[in-house]
Amino acid sequence: MSNGRKNLYSGIFFILFSAFLFIESFNIKMSTADALGPQFFPRLVAFLMLVLALILIFLSVKNWNQAKAEEAAMPAEKRKITFNFPLVASIVLLLAYFLVLQHLGFMISTAVYLFCQMFLLLPQGSFKKPRYLVIVTLVSVGLSVFIYYLFLLAFSIFLPAGILG
Amino acid sequence: MDLMNGFLDIFQPSILWLLLAGTAVGILFGAIPGLSAFTCMAIMLPLTFSMEPLQGICFLLAIYVGGCSGGLISAILLGIPGTPSSIATCFDGYPMAQKGQARRALGTGVVFSFVGGTISAIVLVFLAPIIAQFALKFSPYEYFTVILFALTTVASLSEGSIVKGLLSCLLGISFAFVGIDKLSAYTRYTMGVHDLANGFNLVPLLIGVFAVSQILENAASRKYAKASEKSGPSQKDLMKTEKVKGFGLSWKEFFYQMRNAIPCGAIGLVIGILPGIGGNVSNLMAYAYCKNRSKTPEKFGTGFIDGIVASETANNATVGGALIVLLTLGIPGDNATAMMLAGFQLHGIAPGPLLFRTNAEMIYAIFAAFLFANLAMLIIEFFGLPVFIKMLSVPGSYLLPAVIAFCFVGSFCANNRVFDIFVMILFGLIGFIMKRFGFPLAPLVVGFILAPMLEENLRRSLMRTEGSLIPILQSPIAVVFLLLTLVTVILTIRKELKNYRQSKAQAAAA
Known part of the structure; x- marks a missing residue:
C-alpha cells in the first residue's frame, strides 16, 4: 500500500471512530456536578478527530496521482496485502x-x-x-x-x- | 544537604545491589538490537511489586540509565544500533572498530555516556526543585494549559505528520475515557463489560503497544528476512587488535572533548525535557551540531572520536531531562518514562510537584540514585564488556518470545486479572496496525496517561469559575502556555509544508 492509500483508509477509520465516540456519549448518565459534565470531553475529542480525519483524507485525495506513481514503483509483493x-x-x-x-x-x-x-x-x-x-x-x-x-x-x-x- | 540525605537513604545494601543489577541488565538489553530500556523495564516491573517503593523506583531508574547507554556496544562492534538512541554512535564507532580501535571507541562512548548522564543529573538536582516550587502554585486551569502544551508537543514532534500525531493522541485520550469518570462517578464507554469498569490498565497497555507490536512486526517480516549472516571480522578479533590502557583516552583528550560534550549535553537535556522525542532524536541532533561546528567536518563518519562523544553524551543527558518533567510535573515524555510512571503508580505514588512537598526525602533519594546509577554504568559497562559482547550472539528469535513470556506475567500481575492479558494483546494489535499505517505511538500513550489530568483540571477550573473561560485568559502562565501550544502547531505545519514543497519539487525535477 502506498502512503496515500494508507492515509485514506486511516482517515475513514477515524471518521467512523469519532462517530462511535459521539453516539456512545449519549449513553453516559447526565451529571450536574460541573458545568461541562462527563459528556463534554468525549464529544470534543470526537469533533476534533473528525476534523483531523477529514484533513487526512483531503490530503491523500489531493496527492492521489503521486500515490499512484509510488504504488506503481513498488514491487508487486508489497503492493497488495497478502496473507502473511x-x-x-x-x-x-x-x-x-x-x-x-x-x-x-x-x-x-x-x-x-x-x-x-x-x-x-x-x-x-x-x-x-x-x-x-x-x-x-x-x-x-x-x-x-x-x-x-x-x-x-x-x-x-x-x-x-x-x-x- | 538534602542530596546528602538522599545518598544516605540509598546507601543500604539492598538498594545499592538493585542499582547495580538494574544498570547491568539495562546495559545488556540496550546492547541487544531490538530490545531497549523499555522492554527491560516491562520485564522487570513485576519484580518491583514486592519491593519497597524507593527500591522499586531506583531499580527501574537504573535500568533506564543502563539501557540508554548499552546501545553503544552493538553500535560500535556490529554497526547496528542496540537502541535508536545510539544511531549516531554507529557513524563513527563502527569505522573506528574496523580500523582496529574498538576498545578506544567503546571506552570513549562509556566515558562520555557517564559525562552526559552526570551533566543532566546535576541540572536535575538544581532545576527540578525550582520547577516543582513554581508548579505547586499552578491552579487547575494553568495545569490544564501545561498538559495541553505537552500533548501538542508530543503529537507534533514525534515522527510522521502532525495530523497523524494529533489523531494518535486523540485516540489515546479516547481510550482513557473508558471506565469511571472521576468527577461524576458514572462509568463511560464500558459497553456493559464489567471488566472495563476500571478502565484500561496502564501496564498491559504499554506492554502491548510497544512490546507485543514488536513481536508481531518480527513475525510479519520473516517472509522478507534473509538468512545470510553478517560477515567480517568477529567481535572478539576486533577487541584483540589493540592494546590500550584504561578507557583508551588520555586526560588531555578528555578535556579537549569537553568542548563537544558540554553543548551536546545541553542539547540532550533540552530534548529530554520536551515530551515526545527523547534519545532517538537527541543523539542525531548533537551529532549534526558537532559536525557543523567542527573545523574538520569531513572527518566525521570515518571513525572520528568527536562523533562518538556527541552522540553518547547527548543520549544519556536526555534521561535527566526526561526525569525533570516526569518528577516535577508528572508528565512522561516517552515509552521508558511512561514505564517509570507505571512503576510509581504501582506503589501508589503520583510524581508531580506535590511529591516535592510531601515526600522530598524520596525525591532526593531518587536524585542520588540517578547519580549513582551513572557511576555504576561507567564501571559495569567497562569491566563487564566481554559478557555483554557474548550475549550479543543470542539470536532474537529466542529472546523476543522470552520477553513476551515475562510480559504476560507483567500484565497479569498489575491487577491479578487474566483480562489484562487480553488488553495487552488488543493494544499489541492496535500498536502494530498504527505503526504499519505510519502513526507514531508515543502520542497515543502520552495522551492516554494525560487525558484524565487534562479533563479533570479543565472541569475543576470551570467549576471554580462557574463556567466562565475569562479567568483562564487572565492568568499570565496559562496564556503563555496557550501561546506556546499555538506556536508549536504553527511551526510544525510550516515545517511540514516546506518539506512537502521540497519533495514535490524534487519529484518534478526527477
Whole structure:
C-alpha cells in the first residue's frame, strides 16, 4: 500500500471512530456536578478527530496521482496485502493463549506458546531440523517453569496454576 | 544537604545491589538490537511489586540509565544500533572498530555516556526543585494549559505528520475515557463489560503497544528476512587488535572533548525535557551540531572520536531531562518514562510537584540514585564488556518470545486479572496496525496517561469559575502556555509544508 492509500483508509477509520465516540456519549448518565459534565470531553475529542480525519483524507485525495506513481514503483509483493502466515498465526496464538490460560495454567500455556512462537520467528523450515527442535523445546519448557517458580518463591506472586494446581 | 540525605537513604545494601543489577541488565538489553530500556523495564516491573517503593523506583531508574547507554556496544562492534538512541554512535564507532580501535571507541562512548548522564543529573538536582516550587502554585486551569502544551508537543514532534500525531493522541485520550469518570462517578464507554469498569490498565497497555507490536512486526517480516549472516571480522578479533590502557583516552583528550560534550549535553537535556522525542532524536541532533561546528567536518563518519562523544553524551543527558518533567510535573515524555510512571503508580505514588512537598526525602533519594546509577554504568559497562559482547550472539528469535513470556506475567500481575492479558494483546494489535499505517505511538500513550489530568483540571477550573473561560485568559502562565501550544502547531505545519514543497519539487525535477 502506498502512503496515500494508507492515509485514506486511516482517515475513514477515524471518521467512523469519532462517530462511535459521539453516539456512545449519549449513553453516559447526565451529571450536574460541573458545568461541562462527563459528556463534554468525549464529544470534543470526537469533533476534533473528525476534523483531523477529514484533513487526512483531503490530503491523500489531493496527492492521489503521486500515490499512484509510488504504488506503481513498488514491487508487486508489497503492493497488495497478502496473507502473511507468521503474522496471522502469531495473533491467533496470542488470543489462544489468553483463552486457555485460566484452564491450563501458566506453565503449560506459556510453554506451548513459546514453542510455537519461536518457530514462527525462526527461518522457515527450522521445524524439520532436530537441533532447533531440541533447543526450542528446552528453552520454552525451561523458561515457563523458571518464571512460574521465580515469581512464586521469590516474590510470592501466584500465577494461574490451572490443571497443575 | 538534602542530596546528602538522599545518598544516605540509598546507601543500604539492598538498594545499592538493585542499582547495580538494574544498570547491568539495562546495559545488556540496550546492547541487544531490538530490545531497549523499555522492554527491560516491562520485564522487570513485576519484580518491583514486592519491593519497597524507593527500591522499586531506583531499580527501574537504573535500568533506564543502563539501557540508554548499552546501545553503544552493538553500535560500535556490529554497526547496528542496540537502541535508536545510539544511531549516531554507529557513524563513527563502527569505522573506528574496523580500523582496529574498538576498545578506544567503546571506552570513549562509556566515558562520555557517564559525562552526559552526570551533566543532566546535576541540572536535575538544581532545576527540578525550582520547577516543582513554581508548579505547586499552578491552579487547575494553568495545569490544564501545561498538559495541553505537552500533548501538542508530543503529537507534533514525534515522527510522521502532525495530523497523524494529533489523531494518535486523540485516540489515546479516547481510550482513557473508558471506565469511571472521576468527577461524576458514572462509568463511560464500558459497553456493559464489567471488566472495563476500571478502565484500561496502564501496564498491559504499554506492554502491548510497544512490546507485543514488536513481536508481531518480527513475525510479519520473516517472509522478507534473509538468512545470510553478517560477515567480517568477529567481535572478539576486533577487541584483540589493540592494546590500550584504561578507557583508551588520555586526560588531555578528555578535556579537549569537553568542548563537544558540554553543548551536546545541553542539547540532550533540552530534548529530554520536551515530551515526545527523547534519545532517538537527541543523539542525531548533537551529532549534526558537532559536525557543523567542527573545523574538520569531513572527518566525521570515518571513525572520528568527536562523533562518538556527541552522540553518547547527548543520549544519556536526555534521561535527566526526561526525569525533570516526569518528577516535577508528572508528565512522561516517552515509552521508558511512561514505564517509570507505571512503576510509581504501582506503589501508589503520583510524581508531580506535590511529591516535592510531601515526600522530598524520596525525591532526593531518587536524585542520588540517578547519580549513582551513572557511576555504576561507567564501571559495569567497562569491566563487564566481554559478557555483554557474548550475549550479543543470542539470536532474537529466542529472546523476543522470552520477553513476551515475562510480559504476560507483567500484565497479569498489575491487577491479578487474566483480562489484562487480553488488553495487552488488543493494544499489541492496535500498536502494530498504527505503526504499519505510519502513526507514531508515543502520542497515543502520552495522551492516554494525560487525558484524565487534562479533563479533570479543565472541569475543576470551570467549576471554580462557574463556567466562565475569562479567568483562564487572565492568568499570565496559562496564556503563555496557550501561546506556546499555538506556536508549536504553527511551526510544525510550516515545517511540514516546506518539506512537502521540497519533495514535490524534487519529484518534478526527477
